Amino acid sequence: MATLQKIRSKGALLVIVIGLALFAFIAGDAWKVIRPNQSQDAGEVNGEVLSVQEYQAMIEEYTEIVKFSLGTNTLNDDQINQIRDEAWATFVNKKLIEKEAKKIGLTVSKAEIQAIIDDGxxxxxxxxxxxxxxxxxxxxELKRFLVDYAKxxxxxxxxxYLEYYDSMNRYWLFFEKNLFQSRLIEKYRSLIVLAMxxxxxxxxxxxxxxVNQAxxxxAAIPYNAIPDSTVIITPADIKSLYQKKKEQFKQIAEIRDIKYIDIQVKASEKDKVELEKEINDYSVKLEETSSDYTSFIRSAGSQYPYIDLYYRKEA
Known part of the structure; x- marks a missing residue:
């Protein structure tokens, strides 16, 4: 009864606390309705927002390119994290260089890209x-593929084969896009160098x-010729001189001391035997494969992607 009596005596305070809790709950939902996209932004560069959907699309594009280039269908956690970092870094660099290039009217034409391709x-x-x-x-080889893909x-x-050709085409479009970006950065850097x-x-x-001489x-007076007792330096003098010259000693780049051990990694005899056995096993499986060499070679983790295209005899 004493407890109930104490609760009754604090009734007004309980009403206020419960009311504030309900208001916070309702206000939180209302804020989500007002700002529905706030949590869907992956980042922002120069006022341009990268949404989560756009960022995820970039990651998926990079993932497909890496899988195709490595000839594999799976990636480990480290590779996935590297892809995410690379996608974000690409977005940042793209927006930064585009803003500066737009100010001065710097662009890259298709003729420039074609010249780069012709040079090779x-x-x-x-x-x-x-x-x-x-x-x-x-x-x-590129022209032959583009013609075959179009026809x-x-x-x-x-x-x-249709999936393979589509992957090859997306692969090339990705590199073509990178050519435009790389050329724009190169032109902007050249402009800065020439301006300096x-x-x-x-x-x-x-x-x-x-050439002018005089x-x-x-007449030079050495510092040690002046008695120290005749010169009075106050803390205010030291602080004033420090404020004037501190920018001269400012280090823009951070410095780190690193200690490391250089260990040369060599294959052991056991590694060589296991590698030879693995090669022999794949050789036997390849002989047993009568079709779909592309999928087999990719599953074997080959460093050189198999391209199912026709080549000239002298190629």
Whole structure:
């Protein structure tokens, strides 16, 4: 009874507490209705928001490209985390460079990309499967694939070949998009380098400073010739000088001391025996496979992706 009496005496306070709790609950739901997309944003760069859906689409695109290039259907946790970081870094770099390039009207034309493809030496092109027998990018192989892909009859083609050609096409579109971005960054960096080059006025001043000569007499008084007792330095003087010159000693880049051990990893005799056995097992399975070599080679984890295309005899 004493407990009930105490609760009754605090009745007004309980009503206020319960009322505040109900208000917080209702206000929280109302805020979710007002700002439904707040929790669906993955990040923001220069005021441009990347939604969770867009970020997930980028991750899926990168995942498909990595799986195709490695010839595998699964990725481990470390690879997935690297893909997420790479997708976000790509979005950040893209938005930063696009903003600055837009200010000065800097663009990349299709003709520039075609010139890069014709030259064939860009490192991005060397990562594509369109290479000759020497492992060098071959624009003719690329053209042949694009022509075949545009003309192929999707109604009569086997599903596995159709899926492979579609993957190859998405693979190339991904690298083509990267070519545009890489070229834009290269042009912007070149512009900055040229802007930092010396102009005629600066060059003339440098030349005058080297060739103009003058004669003078200098009287020097060593610091140790002045008695310390005649110089009074106050804490205010030290603080004032520090404030004036502290920017001269500022280190922009952080410095770290790292200790590491360099260990050369070599295959043991046991590793060699196991690898030879694995190769022999795959060799036997390959002989037993009469069709669908693509899926078999990918499942074997080959470093060189199998491309089911026709090649010239001299290729």
């Amino acid at each position: 030496t860009d490192p991005i092109l060397q990562q594509t499967p369109f290479r000759n027998s020497q492992g060098v990018f071959d624009k003719d 192929m009859d999707r109604t009569t083609m086997q599903p596995q 080059s010396s102009n005629p006025i600066e060059a003339q001043n440098t030349f005058d400073g080297r 004669e003078m007499l200098i």
